[in-house]
Amino acid sequence: MRVAGLFSGIGGLELPFKERGHVTALLCENWEPARQVLQEKFSGVPIAGDIATLRQLPQDVDVVTAGFPCTDLSQAGRTAGIAGRESSLVSHVFRLLQNHDAEFLVLENVRNMLVLERGRAMHVLVGEIERLGFRWAYRLVDSRFTGVPQRRQRVIFVAARQQDPRQVLFADHAAEPNAAEWRRDAFGFYWTEGLRGLGWAQDAVPPLKGGSGLGIPSPPAIWLPGAPLGRRLVTPALEDAEALQGFPRGWTAAATSNGRSGPRWKLVGNAVTVGVARWLVGRLERPGDFAAPSSRMEQCTAWPNAAYGERGKIWRVEASCWPDVQRYSHLTDSLKAEELKPLSHRASAGFYARARKAKLRFAEHFLQDVAEHVRCTAGQPAAQTSAKENAVIAA
Numbered sequence: 001m002r003v004a005g006l007f008s009g010i011g012g013l014e015l016p017f018k019e020r021g022h023v024t025a026l027l028c029e030n031w032e033p034a035r036q037v038l039q040e041k042f043s044g045v046p047i048a049g050d051i052a053t054l055r056q057l058p059q060d061v062d063v064v065t066a067g068f069p070c071t072d073l074s075q076a077g078r079t080a081g082i083a084g085r086e087s088s089l090v091s092h093v094f095r096l097l098q099n100h101d102a103e104f105l106v107l108e109n110v111r112n113m114l115v116l117e118r119g120r121a122m123h124v125l126v127g128e129i130e131r132l133g134f135r136w137a138y139r140l141v142d143s144r145f146t147g148v149p150q151r152r153q154r155v156i157f158v159a160a161r162q163q164d165p166r167q168v169l170f171a172d173h174a175a176e177p178n179a180a181e182w183r184r185d186a187f188g189f190y191w192t193e194g195l196r197g198l199g200w201a202q203d204a205v206p207p208l209k210g211g212s213g214l215g216i217p218s219p220p221a222i223w224l225p226g227a228p229l230g231r232r233l234v235t236p237a238l239e240d241a242e243a244l245q246g247f248p249r250g251w252t253a254a255a256t257s258n259g260r261s262g263p264r265w266k267l268v269g270n271a272v273t274v275g276v277a278r279w280l281v282g283r284l285e286r287p288g289d290f291a292a293p294s295s296r297m298e299q300c301t302a303w304p305n306a307a308y309g310e311r312g313k314i315w316r317v318e319a320s321c322w323p324d325v326q327r328y329s330h331l332t333d334s335l336k337a338e339e340l341k342p343l344s345h346r347a348s349a350g351f352y353a354r355a356r357k358a359k360l361r362f363a364e365h366f367l368q369d370v371a372e373h374v375r376c377t378a379g380q381p382a383a384q385t386s387a388k389e390n391a392v393i394a395a
Contacts (some may be wrong), residue, residue, distance in 0.1 A: 146275025171288025246274030
């Protein structure tokens, strides 16, 4: 297959095509740090800049991929919706496909677009896709099914002109593992939250994000209940985050600027988990049988976790977020212990203050360990608090 990747980021959707011998005909990415990564990892591939100025796709392309901006659709973003300044750029995907006969279109975005503005984004996407003559299907998947300890749910959308997209997305079925299979030696959460939620994840981190609710990139924290005092609340290193997304460690090193890795956190947080794309590419190569229970939806006021449709008709599909259960890498096995940094005093104290005001239910001993960590790090020099932490605390 020949692939054109739009909104390519650092190549999470496109890398598995390359790994399996398919041809990357074009990449399109406007942000310079991401372009630096693509230039290194996809050497020799033409890389376009602003999609608004891209006039056409290569004519021999079979698959178009687009992990279009989630900024206006995610809970951590502006929630302006599909008409927002950045998420509306997806309209250029449809413009480029207007006079092109690519067989497959693959879209990826956040779960929140199923419910934001009563699913308006989905109505827009489906309308444009059907106007271009595609049949479509989508499925919400959890990155943990690929074995990475990151609880990340994303909508994978496949549209096809001649093939049956249901045979790509609904050929695999598995059940989420029982909670007893998760270890209890590590729990991920967001220290930038605490009043209305935590992003809590057992034996995993919550979804890595390009930015917090305040628009500031920040890694999650990890609670290690059995660790020594001062090491019970830590944050993963950047290369840990790359691994949690399924990339080789150091994948985004080309985006380091003047010794600073700030842009790399945003690049990793915005990326598509590589293992999810590997599963998808495998099914594009070898479609399976569609046998999932489904039912016709007369009106779609709330989009389900999985569905398919064509010509204005929609069917709900009973499909879990786990198409497969691949060998799991437990969180503590996925991190380099020597590179974990204790959560700073200011960050942990701010989180503790918010958590004490909240009406949330917390795991046993969690707040006790947070309080101990605050006391243990009380003498920490202010310089040890990162610029990102200071910005969140000040806000």
